[in-house]
Amino acid sequence: QVQLHESGPGLVKPSETLSLTCTVSGASINSDYWGWVRQTAGEGLEWIGRFVPSGSAVYNPSLKTRVAMSRDTSKNQFSLKLNSVTASDTALYFCVRDLNIWGRGTMVTVSS
Amino acid sequence: EMVMTQSPGTLSVSPGERVTLSCRASQGFSTNLAWFQQKPGQPPSLLVYDASARASGVPARFSGSGSGTDFTLTISSLQSEDFAVYYCQQYNNWPYTFGQGTKLEIK
Numbered sequence: 553q554v555q556l557h558e559s560g561p562g563l564v565k566p567s568e569t570l571s572l573t574c575t576v577s578g579a580s581i582n583s584d585y586w587g588w589v590r591q592t593a594g595e596g597l598e599w600i601g602r603f604v605p606s607g608s609a610v611y612n613p614s615l616k617t618r619v620a621m622s623r624d625t626s627k628n629q630f631s632l633k634l635n636s637v638t639a640s641d642t643a644l645y646f647c648v649r650d651l652n653i654w655g656r657g658t659m660v661t662v663s664s
Numbered sequence: 665e666m667v668m669t670q671s672p673g674t675l676s677v678s679p680g681e682r683v684t685l686s687c688r689a690s691q692g693f694s695t696n697l698a699w700f701q702q703k704p705g706q707p708p709s710l711l712v713y714d715a716s717a718r719a720s721g722v723p724a725r726f727s728g729s730g731s732g733t734d735f736t737l738t739i740s741s742l743q744s745e746d747f748a749v750y751y752c753q754q755y756n757n758w759p760y761t762f763g764q765g766t767k768l769e770i771k
């Protein structure tokens with residue numbers, strides 16, 4: 553079955569860059585829609601960005617100036633970078649396939 | 665950005681009861697709406713897509729309806745495993761947006 557697994561540092565300092573990777577098994581990231589969603593206690597669930605099958609990415613306008621997503625089809629992975637982080641970026645980050653497959657999430661805390 | 669508003673925020677119900685959860689969109693659209701269930705320590709799980717289509721493996725007691733700005737998720741007879749938080753999400757306009765959630769708690 554399709555599985556997604558998020559990995560990356562759990563602690564990031566303010567003003568630095570948050571970097572996460574999603575490793576996919578059981579499906580190819582060359583097809584379908586893949587993306588990142590985060591969850592905070594205050595703001596709830598928020599889409600960060602998603603890839604369309606062509607490989608291009610669309611970003612949430614609220615984060616667009618700070619976010620970049622990339623993918624490595626040879627490793628069947630895709631990644632998220634969010635720069636200039638603040639405490640408000642502290643969240644549980646999920647990688648997702650379309651609507652129906654979610655990773656378990658990885659908690660990222662922004663703190664010095 | 666389309667705002668999704670769910671009501672109520674919390675619902676206290678007893679097992680066996682029928683419940684209806686509401687989701688209202690700030691702009692009208694057709695049926696590009698999904699419902700998710702989330703339990704503590706787990707990611708959201710897709711229940712319904714296209715407003716009324718049950719996802720694979722979802723019990724028949726879950727049903728979705730609506731179009732335009734008003735959508736509902738109905739659970740016909742609550743089971744113990746249904747006590748969780750429920751979210752609606754529109755995928756008609758980017759950025760896709762979620763409601764703030766409705767928590768079902770045991771009465």
